[in-house]
Amino acid sequence: MNLREYQGRELFARYGLPVLPGQVASTPEEARDIAVQVAGPVVIKAQVMVGGRGKAGGVKLASTPEEAFDRARDILALTIKGLPVRKVLVAQAAEIARELYLAIVLDRSKKLPLVMFSSEGGVDIEEVARSTPEKIVRLHVPLDGLRAYQARALFQPVLREGALVSQAADVLLKLWRVYSDGDCQLAEINPLAITPAGKVIALDAKVILDDNAEYRHREWEGWRDREEETAGERLARDKGLSYVKLEGDIGCVVNGAGLAMATMDLVKHYGGEPANFLDIGGSSSPEKVTAALKIITGDARDRGGASKVRAILFNIFGGITRCDDVANGIVQSLAQSPLGVPLVIRLTGTNEEAARKILADHGLTATTKMDEGVREVIAKAQEVTV
Amino acid sequence: MSILIDKSTRLIVQGITGRDGAFHTRQMIDYGTKVVAGVTPGKGGEQVHGVPVYDSVAEAVAATKANASVIYVPAPFAADAIEEAADARVGLIVCITEGLPVRDTLAVYHSIERRRAANGNGKPRLVGPNCPGLLAPGIAKVGIMPGHIAKPGPVGLVSRSGTLTYEVVDQLTQAGLGQSTCLGIGGDPIIGTNFTDALTLFEADPHTEAIVLIGEIGGTDEEEAAQFVKRHVKKPVVAFVAGQTAPPGKRMGHAGAIIAGGTGTAAEKMAAFEAAGIPVARIPSEIPALVAAAMERRRVRAGAGARRVGPARAKKSASARRNAARGNGSGGRDAARGGRVPARGRAARRP
Numbered sequence: 001m002n003l004r005e006y007q008g009r010e011l012f013a014r015y016g017l018p019v020l021p022g023q024v025a026s027t028p029e030e031a032r033d034i035a036v037q038v039a040g041p042v043v044i045k046a047q048v049m050v051g052g053r054g055k056a057g058g059v060k061l062a063s064t065p066e067e068a069f070d071r072a073r074d075i076l077a078l079t080i081k082g083l084p085v086r087k088v089l090v091a092q093a094a095e096i097a098r099e100l101y102l103a104i105v106l107d108r109s110k111k112l113p114l115v116m117f118s119s120e121g122g123v124d125i126e127e128v129a130r131s132t133p134e135k136i137v138r139l140h141v142p143l144d145g146l147r148a149y150q151a152r153a154l155f156q157p158v159l160r161e162g163a164l165v166s167q168a169a170d171v172l173l174k175l176w177r178v179y180s181d182g183d184c185q186l187a188e189i190n191p192l193a194i195t196p197a198g199k200v201i202a203l204d205a206k207v208i209l210d211d212n213a214e215y216r217h218r219e220w221e222g223w224r225d226r227e228e229e230t231a232g233e234r235l236a237r238d239k240g241l242s243y244v245k246l247e248g249d250i251g252c253v254v255n256g257a258g259l260a261m262a263t264m265d266l267v268k269h270y271g272g273e274p275a276n277f278l279d280i281g282g283s284s285s286p287e288k289v290t291a292a293l294k295i296i297t298g299d300a301r302d303r304g305g306a307s308k309v310r311a312i313l314f315n316i317f318g319g320i321t322r323c324d325d326v327a328n329g330i331v332q333s334l335a336q337s338p339l340g341v342p343l344v345i346r347l348t349g350t351n352e353e354a355a356r357k358i359l360a361d362h363g364l365t366a367t368t369k370m371d372e373g374v375r376e377v378i379a380k381a382q383e384v385t386v
Numbered sequence: 387m388s389i390l391i392d393k394s395t396r397l398i399v400q401g402i403t404g405r406d407g408a409f410h411t412r413q414m415i416d417y418g419t420k421v422v423a424g425v426t427p428g429k430g431g432e433q434v435h436g437v438p439v440y441d442s443v444a445e446a447v448a449a450t451k452a453n454a455s456v457i458y459v460p461a462p463f464a465a466d467a468i469e470e471a472a473d474a475r476v477g478l479i480v481c482i483t484e485g486l487p488v489r490d491t492l493a494v495y496h497s498i499e500r501r502r503a504a505n506g507n508g509k510p511r512l513v514g515p516n517c518p519g520l521l522a523p524g525i526a527k528v529g530i531m532p533g534h535i536a537k538p539g540p541v542g543l544v545s546r547s548g549t550l551t552y553e554v555v556d557q558l559t560q561a562g563l564g565q566s567t568c569l570g571i572g573g574d575p576i577i578g579t580n581f582t583d584a585l586t587l588f589e590a591d592p593h594t595e596a597i598v599l600i601g602e603i604g605g606t607d608e609e610e611a612a613q614f615v616k617r618h619v620k621k622p623v624v625a626f627v628a629g630q631t632a633p634p635g636k637r638m639g640h641a642g643a644i645i646a647g648g649t650g651t652a653a654e655k656m657a658a659f660e661a662a663g664i665p666v667a668r669i670p671s672e673i674p675a676l677v678a679a680a681m682e683r684r685r686v687r688a689g690a691g692a693r694r695v696g697p698a699r700a701k702k703s704a705s706a707r708r709n710a711a712r713g714n715g716s717g718g719r720d721a722a723r724g725g726r727v728p729a730r731g732r733a734a735r736r737p
Contacts, residue, residue, distance in 0.1 A: 003503045106603045108575050111495055125646055143496050183487055212641060213487035215462055242639040257573060257639025258547020258602055261628040262670055268631045269669050279639040317549045349532060370670050
């Protein structure tokens with residue numbers, strides 16, 4: 001789960017990281033009230049999860065509460081890279097002397113957490129990595145945790161001044177706690193700012209949580225931004241399906257993530273465009289299949305307009321997944337509501353014969369070969385388009 | 387023959403009384419695996435499909451001399467189950483469970499590594515988590531792979547996926563290419579056994595003649611495997627990478643399958659394989675023909691004795707080789723006839 005900046009700030013504050021006073025607002029009125037409390041110039045930032053907010057007009061300064069009202073109203077009316085702005089962060093504005101970059105991420109190759117620090121903050125770190133890689137300093141965190149002397153040694157050559165080095169080291173040790181205790185996949189501060197008065201503060205917060213650890217973090221549920229989820233995404237999560245919407249017109253229902261990716265690739269290979277990635281998982285009940293069809297036929301409509309999906313492919317390789325469960329799910333779905341688009345079914349493996357019988361009883365057939373199924377669904381989609 | 391498991395494998399099932407554990411215990415027994423014990427804390431003394439259940443792995447090992455364990459316990463308890471098996475000196479630990487927090491897997495990974503370093507005999511070996519396990523056709527299976535799709539033969543297969551593995555195994559079998567061992571290493575960011583480990587095992591296995599490697603987006607394991615093949619693997623390798631059409635920043639089901647910060651794309655991985663001289667299938671159904679062609683080249687080379695292949699031949703591009711395997715162009719037809727087109731010599735490729 002990706003946290004929004006204001007949620008990341010909350011998490012940072014909980015671990016004692018230096019963040020400036022501020023709160024999230026959904027209306028211009030709320031933004032004005034927060035600015036009154038902050039008592040001074042504020043920065044108003046769109047809370048959308050895309051890069052380049054500033055360039056899109058999603059970050060503005062306001063020197064008075066009235067100005068905060070106006071700027072918040074402007075930003076809340078924006079749509080940035082397709083995402084409507086529903087919330088803004090209103091926080092005390094800071095004077096900045098210097099911008100640094102600090103992050104902790106998992107190094108999959110070395111199998112250790114990795115601290116990345118750069119004197120070039122406030123910009124896209126991937127750009128820094130490309131153009132001036134020598135400006136990124138790296139430190140692998142030992143298994144028994146990060147020590148203060150290691151943190152100080154990391155900053156000493158760049159920051160030099162004793163007071164700055166110890167403040168930055170304190171920030172890093174706290175960020176390590178956020179990352180480690182908090183089950184993060186990424187904890188990033190960009191920029192980590194130094195004020196003219198020599199204070200080190202976190203001016204942004206980017207946090208990605210490890211979804212697998214949700215069972216031991218009750219507080220995460222409150223962070224899930226339900227209003228940002230489409231109905232399809234919510235249904236997928238509730239039913240334990242793994243779902244990613246794409247831009248094409250061929251719906252895909254597959255068991256297993258690798259096979260689902262390979263199915264998308266194959267659709268593209270034969271000249272089609274997949275509408276989604278959808279993995280119904282291992283032990284799939286008929287209910288999961290019903291939900292999958294609901295998601296695929298309904299999701300495009302969430303964003304307004306008719307569904308773009310022109311044909312749907314089932315690609316099932318039965319192992320733990322029983323083909324007859326899937327077949328039952330399909331016929332139950334069709335009985336509840338017709339799909340309105342052609343359906344192509346490929347299934348093979350566990351209980352395949354029973355599945356074929358169920359399908360045949362309802363006038364449906366299935367192929368056994370993946371390539372055949374994909375070619376057929378593309379042909380059907382093209383007929384619909386014509 | 388096979389890697390990691392064989393007829394001497396004596397298996398414990400951790401979580402045997404659970405739904406998945408019980409179901410797959412039955413399947414493994416039916417396939418011929420020696421399942422000697424089950425473990426569920428608090429259920430010692432019971433039996434599942436005739437297999438005695440113990441309260442702890444240590445008790446099960448003491449009573450049955452088990453040397454391998456497969457884990458089906460729920461994610462919050464899986465890391466603990468792995469440690470318990472390692473503490474009881476089980477040599478092979480296969481964790482099927484998915485959904486382990488990365489922090490837990492990381493701690494377990496390093497714990498296993500420390501034990502391996504101390505033991506000096508490559509044990510214990512962890513496979514997974516979040517993997518389908520191993521299948522040695524006609525010999526034994528440990529995990530959840532459907533046994534009927536495989537048949538004994540010369541192809542070693544290693545994969546980060548589950549059902550995609552079955553798909554490829556099925557297609558190999560349909561094409562008459564049996565398997566020595568099918569190994570699913572798992573779809574998580576941190577796993578106990580990676581491609582390089584599997585390649586080492588297959589290279590040393592006398593019954594494996596060719597290796598199929600099924601990668602997917604995310605991480606750099608495929609790139610490292612490509613480098614490793616170039617330096618250390620003499621047997622032919624064929625690769626496939628799932629997720630060629632996956633968008634960046636979206637997790638595609640597996641916790642490890644995400645294109646992050648512009649790296650981990652399928653295109654990069656495919657390029658790394660091709661640069662290492664490894665034929666890359668664009669779609670799964672190309673794999674059997676590429677394997678057959680690679681094995682044929684190897685046979686021709688073996689038949690030609692130690693004769694070196696000229697540098698011009700050796701530099702034949704990966705795409706030309708792929709075309710040859712598909713039978714497009716004269717090279718493919720010649721090769722299929724037992725051919726005059728000499729194989730790309732691995733010896734020649736290396737300086």
